[in-house]
Amino acid sequence: MAKTTAPAINIGISEQDRAAIAEGLSRLLADTYTLYLTTHNFHWNVTGPMFNTLHTMFMTQYTELWNAVDPVAERIRSLGHAAPGSYAQFGKLASVPDVPATPPKAMEMVRILVEGHEAVARTARAIFPLAEKANDEPTADLLTQRLTVHEQSAWMLRSLLED
Numbered sequence: 001m002a003k004t005t006a007p008a009i010n011i012g013i014s015e016q017d018r019a020a021i022a023e024g025l026s027r028l029l030a031d032t033y034t035l036y037l038t039t040h041n042f043h044w045n046v047t048g049p050m051f052n053t054l055h056t057m058f059m060t061q062y063t064e065l066w067n068a069v070d071p072v073a074e075r076i077r078s079l080g081h082a083a084p085g086s087y088a089q090f091g092k093l094a095s096v097p098d099v100p101a102t103p104p105k106a107m108e109m110v111r112i113l114v115e116g117h118e119a120v121a122r123t124a125r126a127i128f129p130l131a132e133k134a135n136d137e138p139t140a141d142l143l144t145q146r147l148t149v150h151e152q153s154a155w156m157l158r159s160l161l162e163d
Contacts, residue, residue, distance in 0.1 A: 009080040017134035022081035024127035025139065028146065029072045029084060030093035031123045035116040036065035038099040042113065045103035050160075054106055061113070061153055068146065075142055095119050110160050117154035121147055 009018070043058035073083035084093060091098070096119045104112065124146045131139040 013079070013134045013136055015080075017130065017136070018079040019081065021127065021130050021134060021136055021139055022076045022079045024123075024130055025072055025076045025079075026081075026084050026089075027093045027095070028120070028123050028127065028143075029069060029076065030090040031096045031116075031120045032065055032068050032072060032146075033090055034094040034096040034098065035113075035120055036062055036069065038096070038116060039065060039113060041099045041103070042109040046106050046109060048106040050106055054109070057156075058109075058113075064149060064153075068149070071142060072146075075139055078138070095123055107161065110157050114154050114157045114161070117150040117157065121150040121154065124150065 009015075013021075039058050039062040043055060043062055046054045046058065073085070076083040084090060096116045100112070103109070124143045127143055128140065130136075131143065
């Protein structure tokens, strides 16, 4: 029986543009996953007078981040590229630092998460010119959704740090 090969991808976006967008989305995926791990770690390890509030808030945020990784990875696949999925790959691609080895105090956790959400927002925003140039509306829509979540999460966390 003859081997059947898949036809070349022809979605109206050049291979060069698809590769550039997929590379940007791979950084977004790495940042999102790294922030997910940090947020989940803080959920487990938070202590102090704001325990209940932060424990619940962190759970809401890590659940949202967990649900975000699949659409980002699937968009990379839709563009014809492999999605990164190992700690080694994420470590090379992420702009978000790994979670501290020793759990920080509660308000330091909040500060770290503010910085993490802002970093992911910057990563998402940096991909927009590539998506716009290529008329890649699905990626632009995904980026808009991610920016909305990260900017709102950073604002809510930042509010906790104000006197």
